[in-house]
Amino acid sequence: MKRIDEISPQFLEVLESHGISRRDFIKFCGATAALLGLSELYIPQIARALEKAKKPSLVWLDFQNCAGDIEALLKASKPTIAEIVLDVLSVDYHATIMAPAGRQAEKSLRDVVKNQKGKYLAIVDGAIPLKDGGVYACVAGRSAIDIAREVCGNAYATICVGTCSSFGGLPAAKPNPTGAVGVRDAIPGLTLINLPGCPMNPENITATLVHFLTFGSLPATDQLGRPLFAYGKRIHDNCERRAHYDAGQFVREWGDAGHRQGWCLYEMGCKGPEAFLNCPTVKYNERTSWPVQAGHGCLACAVPNFWDTMTPFYRRLPNAPGFGVESTADKIGLGLAAATAAGIAAHGIIRAIRPKEEEKGE
Numbered sequence: 001m002k003r004i005d006e007i008s009p010q011f012l013e014v015l016e017s018h019g020i021s022r023r024d025f026i027k028f029c030g031a032t033a034a035l036l037g038l039s040e041l042y043i044p045q046i047a048r049a050l051e052k053a054k055k056p057s058l059v060w061l062d063f064q065n066c067a068g069d070i071e072a073l074l075k076a077s078k079p080t081i082a083e084i085v086l087d088v089l090s091v092d093y094h095a096t097i098m099a100p101a102g103r104q105a106e107k108s109l110r111d112v113v114k115n116q117k118g119k120y121l122a123i124v125d126g127a128i129p130l131k132d133g134g135v136y137a138c139v140a141g142r143s144a145i146d147i148a149r150e151v152c153g154n155a156y157a158t159i160c161v162g163t164c165s166s167f168g169g170l171p172a173a174k175p176n177p178t179g180a181v182g183v184r185d186a187i188p189g190l191t192l193i194n195l196p197g198c199p200m201n202p203e204n205i206t207a208t209l210v211h212f213l214t215f216g217s218l219p220a221t222d223q224l225g226r227p228l229f230a231y232g233k234r235i236h237d238n239c240e241r242r243a244h245y246d247a248g249q250f251v252r253e254w255g256d257a258g259h260r261q262g263w264c265l266y267e268m269g270c271k272g273p274e275a276f277l278n279c280p281t282v283k284y285n286e287r288t289s290w291p292v293q294a295g296h297g298c299l300a301c302a303v304p305n306f307w308d309t310m311t312p313f314y315r316r317l318p319n320a321p322g323f324g325v326e327s328t329a330d331k332i333g334l335g336l337a338a339a340t341a342a343g344i345a346a347h348g349i350i351r352a353i354r355p356k357e358e359e360k361g362e
Helices: 009-017 022-035 040-052 068-074 102-115 144-153 162-167 202-215 242-246 325-340 343-352 356-360
Strands: 057-062 090-094 121-125 157-161 192-195
Touching: 009 022, 022 040, 022 202, 040 202, 057 102, 057 144, 068 202, 090 102, 102 144, 121 144, 121 162, 121 202, 157 162, 157 202, 162 192, 192 202
Parallel strands: 057 090, 057 121, 121 157, 157 192
Antiparallel strands: none
16 A cells, blocks of 8 residues: 555645645545544555546536535635645536636536546536426526436436435425425436535535545445435534533523533524534534534434424424434433432433423413
8 A cells, every 4th residue: 555655746746836735635634534434544545546546527517506515615625625636636517616608618518428428427516496397497598407317317426415406405395386306316326425414514525525536436325325424423422512411401592501601402493313414523614613513503404304394493303203302302311310310410301301281381
């Protein structure tokens, strides 16, 4: 296996031209290995893959979206995805950042599909409307579903960024007037990976692309097509406020003493017990913070149909199918009392998980 100190001087010069030191590059490779759940022994392999990559083509399709995912991607730093990953990819079509426009831009897309069939990566950002022949999202006179069938159908693999392209997101919320769906539902049978989130975390797409460049394949996924390295653990279990949940210390009103002290936001509608994502460990904005750390509950934005099943956002978890957080919390409280005889903690849990009769009287 190639050692880090064997990386070619020419490649290091290219990195230096982007303001990236050898130390920064090694740190990036190490952080990516950790994010993917790989041991440090894979760091040289990742470094070599980034050095020797043959610039596979990548096309980015925009459909029904808010542009939050591309904004999150372009604002990533230390290092930016452009500096590390996109320099070893050939981004041949991206409406937001590409130089060509109009017919020239569309020709770039057609050329990739024709000349790189089965070799390029397709990234989709946004839901695909199916109602009325797909007229609610058109690019260059073609419907989103028509474009996606051709582009994604001929790609090596499709990466769905954000909840809209993964599961339909906000466009698919009831009453879903445009018949919006995620890519998997629009075009069954694709080699596809979902990176839901509003917006998706740019570190997760970077890690997914690095995995592809290093191993020539997409990372392992769960039943929803989400990579296990990013969506394999429950937010509730990794939350820095979890100890307050177990102790029955809950925020009751925005700005109250508990809120100022960083207590659990479950009573204020946090959906962390229903959400699987690495927000508590990877965070956003150069790993400085994430919604719960900033004082706002999780919305479970990486869950299918979260706009319908997780609302109202500022109330305790709704009765989501297959999930009994209310009874689970009660059992936690009873377990604490029995195991530790911690009367104060038990009192906090009982007070927090109020009887339904009391709720009805509010």
